[in-house]
Amino acid sequence: GAGVSQTPSNKVTEKGKYVELRCDPISGHTALYWYRQSLGQGPEFLIYFQGTGAADDSGLPNDRFFAVRPEGSVSTLKIQRTERGDSAVYLCASSLRDHRDTQYFGPGTRLTVL
Amino acid sequence: GESVGLHLPTLSVQEGDNSIINCAYSNSASDYFIWYKQESGKGPQFIIDIRSNMDKRQGQRVTVLLNKTVKHLSLQIAATQPGDSAVYFCAERLYSGGGADGLTFGKGTHLIIQP
Numbered sequence: 695g696a697g698v699s700q701t702p703s704n705k706v707t708e709k710g711k712y713v714e715l716r717c718d719p720i721s722g723h724t725a726l727y728w729y730r731q732s733l734g735q736g737p738e739f740l741i742y743f744q745g746t747g748a749a750d751d752s753g754l755p756n757d758r759f760f761a762v763r764p765e766g767s768v769s770t771l772k773i774q775r776t777e778r779g780d781s782a783v784y785l786c787a788s789s790l791r792d793h794r795d796t797q798y799f800g801p802g803t804r805l806t807v808l
Numbered sequence: 809g810e811s812v813g814l815h816l817p818t819l820s821v822q823e824g825d826n827s828i829i830n831c832a833y834s835n836s837a838s839d840y841f842i843w844y845k846q847e848s849g850k851g852p853q854f855i856i857d858i859r860s861n862m863d864k865r866q867g868q869r870v871t872v873l874l875n876k877t878v879k880h881l882s883l884q885i886a887a888t889q890p891g892d893s894a895v896y897f898c899a900e901r902l903y904s905g906g907g908a909d910g911l912t913f914g915k916g917t918h919l920i921i922q923p
Contacts, residue, residue, distance in 0.1 A: 698851070727910055736897050737852065739910025750909040785851055793901065793909040796842070799851035 696721070698800030700786050706806045707776055715771040715803045719788030726769050727797060728761055729753075729785040737785050737799075743769060744792060776807045820920040827888050829917045831881040831898035838900040842911065843872060843883045845894045852897060855883070885919075893921045 699718040707713050719726050724745055729737035739753040746766045754760075758776075763769040773780055783802040789795035821827045833841070839860040844852035858865045858872045858881075865872050871884040881898050895918050899911040 729910070734915070736899070736913030736915050737911075739912070742909045753910055787851075794840070796854055796857060797911065798854060799844075801849075801851045 698786055698788050698798055700784075700800040700803050702803060703801065704804045704806075706808065708808050709776060709778060711776050711807075713773050713776055713805065715773075715784050715805070717769045717771070717786030717788075717800060719767065719769070719786070720798060723788035723790055723798075724766070725789040725792050725795065725797075726763060727787040727789075727793075728769070728771050729787065729799075731783045731785055731802070733782075740771075742793060749793075773805075776805075778807050781805055781807045817915070818918045818920065820922055821888055822922050823890060824887055827883075827885040827892070827919060829883045829885075829896050829898075829919065831883075831914055833879050833881060833898075833900050835900060835902060835912075836876075836879065837902050838912075840901040841872070841874060841881050842899045842901075843870075843881075844897045844899060844913075845892075846897060846916070847894045855896075888919075888921050890921050890923070893919060895919070 701716045726743040728740040731737040741761050742750040743763045746763055758774045761771045783804050785799055785802045787797040787799045789797045842857040843855040845855050846852045856867045856870050856872050858874050863874050869886045873882045895916040897913050897916045899913045901911050
């Protein structure tokens with residue numbers, strides 16, 4: 695079956711702009727995660743959804759970052775007033791039920807803030 | 809803070825040889841460990857996992873060893889192939905309720921397979 699998909703694959707924006715990144719989890723997966731990966735580093739946890747609700751958003755760096763999952767499937771990560779330091783690959787993962795299950799990752803969205 | 813780390817950033821091995829990638833963790837509350845493989849331009853791909861009540865687990869050509877006494881995790885890849893070239897990350901998860909529900913990743917080891 696289809697894996698986790700993310701769109702766009704690349705996003706270039708200017709400092710101060712607003713961006714939205716989309717994640718389509720594996721069909722039937724209840725849990726969804728967002729991570730951020732800087733060059734040469736491992737992924738860093740941002741937020742975890744259990745169904746429609748954010749069960750853990752402790753990894754979001756500041757209030758410019760926000761994520762939603764209104765119907766418990768597709769999720770959108772929103773970044774306001776982008777800064778050059780936000781440039782990274784944003785990864786989405788999903789797991790079958792909750793955070794105790796194996797997480798499967800999408801290909802990521804490479805965000806570049808000029 | 810406590811985090812997962814790796815001993816070597818780059819490991820070069822001959823095709824056909826066995827590879828061992830090491831990982832040190834410092835959080836004794838972690839109960840679940842995973843190895844991911846990441847090829848250039850792709851997301852991390854699940855390889856194998858192990859729970860803290862085990863010390864060894866085998867998959868196809870891969871073995872994960874967990875030594876809780878010294879907080880050490882290793883990934884052994886048998887008979888390495890060119891397709892094994894990638895960055896390998898170990899990740900840990902804190903015991904449920906003990907912290908963030910996401911995984912904590914190390915910085916990764918770049919495995920290079922020499923022909």
